[in-house]
Amino acid sequence: MTNTVPLKSPKRIYIQEVVTRDGFQAESTFIPTEEKIALINRLSRAGYAKIEVSSFTSPKAIPMLADAEAVMKGIYREPGVEYTVLIPNLKGAERALTVGVDEFNLVMSVSETHNQANLKMGREDSFQGLVSVIELAHANKTAVNISLSTSFGCPMSGITSLAEFMSWVDRFANLGVRGITICDTTGMANPAQVQAICEATQAKYPKLQWTLHFHNTRGMGLANALAAVNSGIDRFDSSLGGLGGCPYAPGATGNICTEELVHMFDLMGFDTNMQIDALLECSKDLQTLIGRVLPSQLLMAGKVDRLYEAPCQS
16 A cells, blocks of 8 residues: 655735725725626625725714725625725724725824824824724624734834733733734834744734735835745735825835735745736726826736747847
């Protein structure tokens, strides 16, 4: 009898798109509702685990996402894809429940200075407000994810210590949230720091759903993603074409670019479940939609299997 060793399955990586919220919220020209719906429907067929559709914040605060309900009602919900939305407060949560979102994504900053600048309140006030939203979500059997901004550092107060970060992780973990997103909001993380945080969080809370949210502000986005996946992380936020950016990191690009992230992981043998050619087509069309070139290097250069004719020899 011959003994055979079963082949090891490639590690599954879950890609979560944020372009229609994180990317669109800072655009200067309103993107028509039907265009948002059409893009989300195309992305839903590309293999994502989750899509952040919109934000249920005040239309006065973010007019570009004033059509959150209409978009949620208009999209086709692909089986197997989760549709999450950003929830800033209890009023936003109540609005979101009327359209049956799959998840509440709640945001606050680990940095007091950044929280004051971004949310116009202190961290304790933010936390207490989010407690009420979490209670409402639990009562309605809606999953909750907490996105902790400036988890690695804040451009106004410096590098975030691991102890400070973990103190907020502890508080939210004790409230029974499903997942926590570790956000490098202004692109200050480095791979060694990423490894330390990923190992600490997973060791203490192995049952929480961990997501990493990197920006490419200083060109370390993909290096940080690789450090995270090598530390056991399997979920990543990313933005189609690299669209977006934080107002507190002038000149910054947005989240790591979805097609670049997928391209890298696919080449390394991971299972992303993503259709890279469909992503590139969506990214190309997104440039037309917003009227400018996106920072996606892959969109400009093409995949590594793209071949060219040899130059003519004279």
